[in-house]
Amino acid sequence: MIQWWQILLLTLYxxxxxxxxxxxxxxxxxxVFAGFxxxxxxxxxxxxxxxxxxxxxxxxxxxxxxxxxxxx
Numbered sequence: 042m043i044q045w046w047q048i049l050l051l052t053l054y055x056x057x058x059x060x061x062x063x064x065x066x067x068x069x070x071x072x073v074f075a076g077f078x079x080x081x082x083x084x085x086x087x088x089x090x091x092x093x094x095x096x097x098x099x100x101x102x103x104x105x106x107x108x109x110x111x112x113x
Contacts, residue, residue, distance in 0.1 A: 050082045072096035
């Protein structure tokens, strides 16, 4: 069962990620890192890393398309 403090921590992490994407864009927004943090908070680190790693190729393809579509 999900506890209230897990919801709070994941909400704060997602708010940090939104602010990070709008300002400094650190490497903490990668899917593997997000999976690590989520797995750590939820208590299943292996599943968090597995899901983050499986989303990583999708994120890199999105970044390549975004850079290509806005290059003049």
